[in-house]
Amino acid sequence: MKEELGGKLQFELDLSQPLYEQVWNHVRSSVAKGVIGLGEKMPSVRELAQMLQINPNTVMRAYQELERDGLTETRRGQGTFITSDPIKVATVRESLAQAAVEEFLARMDGLGFTVRDVMQMIRSKGGNGE
Amino acid sequence: MKEELGGKLQFELDLSQPLYEQVWNHVRSSVAKGVIGLGEKMPSVRELAQMLQINPNTVMRAYQELERDGLTETRRGQGTFITSDPIKVATVRESLAQAAVEEFLARMDGLGFTVRDVMQMIRSKGGNGE
């Protein structure tokens, strides 16, 4: 069980970005994609830190951000759990997507591309449904 | 006339990102969109610093990044000028767009959205050619 989740949370770290952000994003993605199930228990801070070979402070920071997102809950003495509320998960997923889209379009607009231009560029990246 | 370029380069700074990056991006966008013309003279480091109410060193750093991009040329004792080569400008614009698209799609993929999903979300933002 724990072994299993451990596998899901094992991933490669990139030195060019803050580590805590990568952990944070990875968990959010895993939940959004359903790789991690609702209500599932997260590894402890120390465990995950050891798995990823990083400093526990870094994992802690990621966990705090996840909790602020409302994606995890801390149950005293039991550990950290993914929320069991599917609505919360969906909400988080959508608001993240929303933010990404808006930021992206603003950036492209800043470069003088219209929404139409952008659509074409994206279509050429793999219009076959991925 | 200086007034004119000044207007184009006057913009709001945001404290959550490095100031020099914001200046850098703003100039790149302005050139990419054609708001600043090819061969045009940039305000001097000191002028722009005063306009934006930031330190000249910060502007200098932005100017150096622009030069590394090949987007500007500095003529000793005369100032900093936008390159007159339209190909360089186009190259910079395209590589910025390319990077933005890829980063965006990776982020959306991380949230479990397919390219098709993404296209729909964008279409709903303004399918009318903006």
Add this chain to the structure above:
Amino acid sequence: MKEELGGKLQFELDLSQPLYEQVWNHVRSSVAKGVIGLGEKMPSVRELAQMLQINPNTVMRAYQELERDGLTETRRGQGTFITSDPIKVATVRESLAQAAVEEFLARMDGLGFTVRDVMQMIRSKGGNGE
């Protein structure tokens, strides 16, 4: 051990060239010659600044140029490390040599010396393999 690297990086600064370029060049040379090993940790910005009796910002600038060259990697909160990739090192070494040779030959040509003349002058400097 720190003592050791410190020794390698201790050198004399010359006021007739930008200090950050001298630091930059000195590190490049040291890596190219193998005086500094692959993957080795550089002194921290502050340490080196103190060793060379210059401002930390000046060292920082040199470190940033090195990173742009692909010769170093910075690990957040841990420090700056020489890349472990021997290919990158070789590439940097060769491109520096290439540039030096071309600049030199152009200069000699400007003075009316043929490549043959140049070869003779160099041979007389130490034809015994140095």
Add this chain to the structure above:
Amino acid sequence: MKEELGGKLQFELDLSQPLYEQVWNHVRSSVAKGVIGLGEKMPSVRELAQMLQINPNTVMRAYQELERDGLTETRRGQGTFITSDPIKVATVRESLAQAAVEEFLARMDGLGFTVRDVMQMIRSKGGNGE
């Protein structure tokens, strides 16, 4: 006559180096190569400045350096002349070459190349006598 020398001194300027150095070098080279003859009269500062479309101060600086080299002489009320002494010219040429060779070899040594390595690299650049 003046027309002729004008032609010899007309050349392309590169914005990435100090203009006065380029003028200085160009004259030194021209004399070293014999393109400009001994005792020949240089254009006036203003004339040359106009020919090259640069600031007279810049030409002035180049002329001062040439005089410091001993390559030109100023005759009051008549203008600036290339020295008539062939020994001076040869001396200047050789000391410039000497300096270039030494600086170059030091640079290559800094990169870990022996004189032998350097000879090979240069030979491959055009061992056929230029």
Add this chain to the structure above:
DNA sequence: GTGGTCTAGACCACG
């Protein structure tokens, strides 16, 4: 006047 380098010292994010 222009860009460019350097210093001193502050503050921040990250680990």
Add this chain to the structure above:
DNA sequence: GTGGTCTAGACCACA
């Protein structure tokens, strides 16, 4: 502790 950004203000080379 690390690197990174920013400021204020000095000084230099160049045109």
